Amino acid sequence: MSLLVAQDLHKSFGKTHALEGAGLTIRAGEIVAVMGPSGSGKSTLLHCIAGILPPDSGVVRYGDRELTSMSDRERSELRRTDFGFVFQFGQLVPELTCLENVALPLRLSGMKRRAAERAARDWMAKLEVDGVADQRPGETSGGQGQRVAIARALVTEPKVVFADEPTGALDSLNGERVMHLLTSAARETGAAVVLVTHEARVAAYSDREVVVRDGKARDVEFVR
Amino acid sequence: MAIGHALLGLLEGGPRHGYDLKRAYDERFGQHRPLAYGQVYSTLSRLLKNGLVAEAGVEAGDGPERRRYAITDAGVTDVERWLGTPEKPEPYLQNTLYSKVVLALLSGRSATDVLDVQRSAHLGTMRELTRRKADGDLADQLICDFALFHLEADLRWLELTAARLDKLAAEVGK
Ligand SMILES: Nc1ncnc2c1ncn2[C@@H]1O[C@H](COP(=O)(O)OP(=O)(O)O)[C@@H](O)[C@H]1O
Ligand SMILES: [Mg+2]
Numbered sequence: 001m002s003l004l005v006a007q008d009l010h011k012s013f014g015k016t017h018a019l020e021g022a023g024l025t026i027r028a029g030e031i032v033a034v035m036g037p038s039g040s041g042k043s044t045l046l047h048c049i050a051g052i053l054p055p056d057s058g059v060v061r062y063g064d065r066e067l068t069s070m071s072d073r074e075r076s077e078l079r080r081t082d083f084g085f086v087f088q089f090g091q092l093v094p095e096l097t098c099l100e101n102v103a104l105p106l107r108l109s110g111m112k113r114r115a116a117e118r119a120a121r122d123w124m125a126k127l128e129v130d131g132v133a134d135q136r137p138g139e140t141s142g143g144q145g146q147r148v149a150i151a152r153a154l155v156t157e158p159k160v161v162f163a164d165e166p167t168g169a170l171d172s173l174n175g176e177r178v179m180h181l182l183t184s185a186a187r188e189t190g191a192a193v194v195l196v197t198h199e200a201r202v203a204a205y206s207d208r209e210v211v212v213r214d215g216k217a218r219d220v221e222f223v224r
Numbered sequence: 225m226a227i228g229h230a231l232l233g234l235l236e237g238g239p240r241h242g243y244d245l246k247r248a249y250d251e252r253f254g255q256h257r258p259l260a261y262g263q264v265y266s267t268l269s270r271l272l273k274n275g276l277v278a279e280a281g282v283e284a285g286d287g288p289e290r291r292r293y294a295i296t297d298a299g300v301t302d303v304e305r306w307l308g309t310p311e312k313p314e315p316y317l318q319n320t321l322y323s324k325v326v327l328a329l330l331s332g333r334s335a336t337d338v339l340d341v342q343r344s345a346h347l348g349t350m351r352e353l354t355r356r357k358a359d360g361d362l363a364d365q366l367i368c369d370f371a372l373f374h375l376e377a378d379l380r381w382l383e384l385t386a387a388r389l390d391k392l393a394a395e396v397g398k
């Protein structure tokens with residue numbers, strides 16, 4: 001069943017045509033790698049399908065709703081309830097402890113502090129970072145910070161996790177660990193993952209790949 | 225992998241029967257390709273002829289499986305030399321792939337398709353290795369990682385070539 005469908009997306013930044021007719025389909029629970037050379041439009045595509053950036057033209061559908069015709073408010077509400085995000089650098093709030101960071105999305109949805117922190121602790125344990133719960137992000141290693149960020153992305157049990165070069169700042173060993181934990185956690189909760197990466201070893205954790213070349217996405221079905 | 229050297233190396237741990245050697249080999253190195261008995265015995269007879277192993281007792285009964293083999297001093301020296309000599313860094317696939325790309329361009333077919341199909345196959349194998357790694361022990365992980373890094377290197381070449389196809393097409397067309 002297709003969960004997220006993008007068709008004929010165009011997006012320009014001044015004279016730069018970042019997307020020129022890109023499209024893709026994400027089914028519930030699948031892990032899709034978005035690959036392609038640097039500057040090919042991967043991040044722009046991700047931002048457009050995740051409702052962060054409105055495309056100049058084209059349609060993005062999520063279930064039976066059309067992202068591209070929602071108001072900013074509706075879109076940010078949808079992002080909060082249904083989507084999770086992981087970027088190259090954790091983007092954790094430096095003043096909060098790691099536990100508070102992971103609990104934050106639940107608190108923003110109105111959950112009581114104790115319940116939110118209990119759920120946050122469970123997710124931190126799954127990602128093997130419960131040891132840094134009381135530390136601030138600045139006191140953790142890069143690999144730990146990314147795993148905290150993944151716990152934060154998954155704590156709301158989103159339907160789709162958008163990950164843009166989640167291992168880009170990590171060494172091979174930490175990158176592997178992050179990918180292993182991210183994909184196993186996503187499979188456990190049934191979340192789909194849109195994984196932007198230019199690294200094949202990272203893409204190898206996906207079920208199939210989509211290649212972006214010159215602002216166009218080319219869907220490659222992987223036959224197992 | 226040089227089976228002879230692997231068997232010699234295993235014999236450094238002590239004399240063994242051929243069957244025993246096969247089992248030890250399969251356990252350590254034969255994940256994908258277990259040795260055939262015939263291979264074991266033909267390799268052993270070659271090693272015997274070259275003085276790298278010697279017979280170390282025969283049990284009652286007959287058949288090659290009764291015979292025990294031990295490594296000789298010459299065998300040990302041979303293992304040492306083998307371990308000290310680097311493998312030839314072989315550009316094994318590039319020749320074939322390069323030929324395919326050039327032929328596609330020459331014949332007016334899509335070289336991008338050739339590269340895409342190859343990339344997809346490479347990634348498919350990498351997925352399988354990644355899955356096997358998740359279920360395996362440390363030895364499996366290291367063996368899979370070795371293959372993964374090599375496939376990744378091929379893929380980087382595929383990407384780079386894809387980015388240079390226009391230039392290559394111009395050169396090939398000359
Ligand atoms: N906010 C922006 N302002 C101007 N140009 C941008 C912006 N974001 C992306 N671009 C340009 O759009 C193109 C695609 O960028 P991007 O989607 O980030 O590619 P990728 O993630 O594949 O490296 C690039 O040429 C990039 O410079
Ligand atoms: Mg990017």
